[in-house]
Amino acid sequence: xxxxxxxxxxxxxxxxxxxxSLILQKHPIHSALSLIVVMVAxxxxxxLMGAEFVAAVQIIVYGGAIMxxxxxxxxxxxxxxxxxxxxxxxxxxxxxxxxxALAAFVxxxxxxxxxxxxxxxxTGALSSTKGISEMVFKDFVYPFELTSFLILVAILGAVVLxxxxxx
Amino acid sequence: xRSFLTTNAExxxxxxxxxxxxxIVLTVNAYLTWFERKVVAHIQSRWGPHRVGPHGxxxxxxxxxxxxxxxxxxxxxxDRFVYFLAPLLALALALTSIAIIPFGPEPIHLFGHDIYLGxxxxxxxxxxxxxxxxxxxxxxxxxxxxxxSNSKYPLLGGLRSSAQMISYExxxxxxxxxxxxxxxxxxxxxxINAQAHHPERGIFGWNLWPQILGFFCFFTAAVAETNRVPxxxxxxxxxxxxxxxxxxxxxxxxxxxxxxxxxxxxxxxLCTIMFFGGWLSPFPASWTFTDYLPSVILIPFGLWVIMxxxxxxxxxGRIILPGVGTVLTALGLALIVLPQFNNxxxxxxxxxxxxxxxxxxxxxxxxxxxxxxxxxxxxxxxKLLLPVSIVNVILTSFAILAKMQWGxx
Numbered sequence: 001x002x003x004x005x006x007x008x009x010x011x012x013x014x015x016x017x018x019x020x021s022l023i024l025q026k027h028p029i030h031s032a033l034s035l036i037v038v039m040v041a042x043x044x045x046x047x048l049m050g051a052e053f054v055a056a057v058q059i060i061v062y063g064g065a066i067m068x069x070x071x072x073x074x075x076x077x078x079x080x081x082x083x084x085x086x087x088x089x090x091x092x093x094x095x096x097x098x099x100x101a102l103a104a105f106v107x108x109x110x111x112x113x114x115x116x117x118x119x120x121x122x123t124g125a126l127s128s129t130k131g132i133s134e135m136v137f138k139d140f141v142y143p144f145e146l147t148s149f150l151i152l153v154a155i156l157g158a159v160v161l162x163x164x165x166x167x
Numbered sequence: 168x169r170s171f172l173t174t175n176a177e178x179x180x181x182x183x184x185x186x187x188x189x190x191i192v193l194t195v196n197a198y199l200t201w202f203e204r205k206v207v208a209h210i211q212s213r214w215g216p217h218r219v220g221p222h223g224x225x226x227x228x229x230x231x232x233x234x235x236x237x238x239x240x241x242x243x244x245x246d247r248f249v250y251f252l253a254p255l256l257a258l259a260l261a262l263t264s265i266a267i268i269p270f271g272p273e274p275i276h277l278f279g280h281d282i283y284l285g286x287x288x289x290x291x292x293x294x295x296x297x298x299x300x301x302x303x304x305x306x307x308x309x310x311x312x313x314x315x316s317n318s319k320y321p322l323l324g325g326l327r328s329s330a331q332m333i334s335y336e337x338x339x340x341x342x343x344x345x346x347x348x349x350x351x352x353x354x355x356x357x358x359i360n361a362q363a364h365h366p367e368r369g370i371f372g373w374n375l376w377p378q379i380l381g382f383f384c385f386f387t388a389a390v391a392e393t394n395r396v397p398x399x400x401x402x403x404x405x406x407x408x409x410x411x412x413x414x415x416x417x418x419x420x421x422x423x424x425x426x427x428x429x430x431x432x433x434x435x436x437l438c439t440i441m442f443f444g445g446w447l448s449p450f451p452a453s454w455t456f457t458d459y460l461p462s463v464i465l466i467p468f469g470l471w472v473i474m475x476x477x478x479x480x481x482x483x484g485r486i487i488l489p490g491v492g493t494v495l496t497a498l499g500l501a502l503i504v505l506p507q508f509n510n511x512x513x514x515x516x517x518x519x520x521x522x523x524x525x526x527x528x529x530x531x532x533x534x535x536x537x538x539x540x541x542x543x544x545x546x547x548x549x550k551l552l553l554p555v556s557i558v559n560v561i562l563t564s565f566a567i568l569a570k571m572q573w574g575x576x
Binding site: 027029030033036040043052053055056057059060063064065068069071072075076128129 | 246248249252292293296297299300301302303304306307310311313314322325326329330332333336353
């Protein structure tokens with residue numbers, strides 16, 4: 001086994017274990033921590049694929065900003081151990097069914113596409129920061145600007161909601 | 168054994184570098200506490216530590232031993248896993264961030280390998296982003312420590328700290344965009360090299376002058392990120408006992424302490440790299456006589472240490488201080504005799520000098536500035552630093568655009 005393959009299996013195992021632990025943990029903080037493990041393991045996988053920029057942004061945005069907010073809110077609300085109602089217990093079997101269906105779908109897609117699945121590290125324009133920025137700011141500049149406009153609207157909405165609460 | 172060494176030379180070199188850097192960083196950390204206590208003491212007209220060893224030089228050692236031998240109680244009702252994880256996380260992330268800093272441009276030739284100063288590979292094209300990623304995760308150490316302690320003051324400290332770090336991270340990231348635009352790269356080595364385009368200008372070629380707004384925002388935000396005075400609200404003694412680490416004792420407390428000091432070093436290194444030309448000399452390249460500056464500083468300092476050591480009656484003062492002084496003096500003399508060695512030492516010398524200046528500024532601020540009020544802190548971050556750093560980005564972009572339009576200087 002080559003070194004990248006070993007690293008891949010370690011990271012993949014971390015991501016899967018983190019995801020399972022996210023569901024099984026009783027306390028919201030522990031679940032949030034498991035999710036952070038998943039995010040960081042994914043960033044490692046991106047790095048392994050040669051996508052340096054995406055890996056760094058994955059940690060900064062998901063691992064840092066978003067998950068910090070999750071943890072912050074859980075701490076602030078002092079949320080306790082999760083309560084099991086009869087309805088939440090009922091959600092188990094259908095959920096399991098969905099998991100199996102999704103896994104089968106993904107496996108079928110991979111099997112169908114066969115050789116075209118990229119397994120090696122990407123090089124060149126796609127992976128480099130320069131390549132990504134050229135794509136975002138030249139080829140797809142209008143969709144990009146539209147998205148940022150959407151986010152701006154969402155921020156304004158949040159501010160308006162917060163203000164209304166006060167008065 | 169031999170074949171293993173030759174086939175995995177890169178791995179072995181990296182592990183050796185990690186071990187050496189870890190040793191250096193931890194030692195510097197220990198003496199940074201001594202330096203801080205000494206400087207703050209002199210600012211307040213006191214002597215500072217002076218009992219353990221000459222000038223209190225053995226104080227960090229005594230403190231370290233004390234940390235090891237203290238009782239380490241775990242408070243009742245803590246979340247054990249997170250309670251133990253938090254200091255580990257804080258320390259590990261702080262130490263990892265040092266690995267990305269490059270300390271010199273030239274490699275050392277040893278056993279047929281080029282060994283560069285700094286652990287990260289030369290072509291780490293996401294250098295500064297990787298650092299921000301690690302800083303972004305650094306919040307967890309503090310937040311989780313506050314939450315898991317099952318105590319109200321740590322919880323408040325942890326909440327304050329998370330809010331503060333989230334707020335200042337924005338300004339921190341925005342303030343370096345100007346530098347990145349000027350360098351055209353995330354790579355820390357490229358950022359330094361971009362400041363070396365006009366070697367004749369010396370100090371005036373650095374990013375500091377065109378990016379003076381960016382520097383102001385960056386340094387302020389970085390001090391807030393490291394939870395130091397005047398932004399040390401997460402551990403405001405008068406309000407929150409000791410903040411997020413109130414419930415930690417012994418070595419777990421020491422881990423938070425080391426993490427804080429290590430991030431101070433990282434921030435100082437970053438300021439040096441981004442705005443102060445990294446390892447570049449502040450003098451114009453034609454002033455070759457400034458190459459002897461390390462010797463000019465080392466030899467008198469070494470002689471002074473010898474003289475000073477001889478005054479003491481203790482073993483440490485009588486033997487070790489003159490010994491250290493002799494080594495320093497010999498090093499200074501060797502630098503004069505061996506021009507090749509002198510040339511090599513220039514870059515690390517300037518880099519470390521600048522870092523030391525920033526560490527002094529950190530301590531200086533702690534000795535002189537009062538703490539912000541919480542609402543002042545938030546208003547300062549959101550209403551001043553963030554807009555100013557955004558204005559800086561816009562100004563820099565326009566300047567670069569104008570330069571592209573109307574030719575070169």
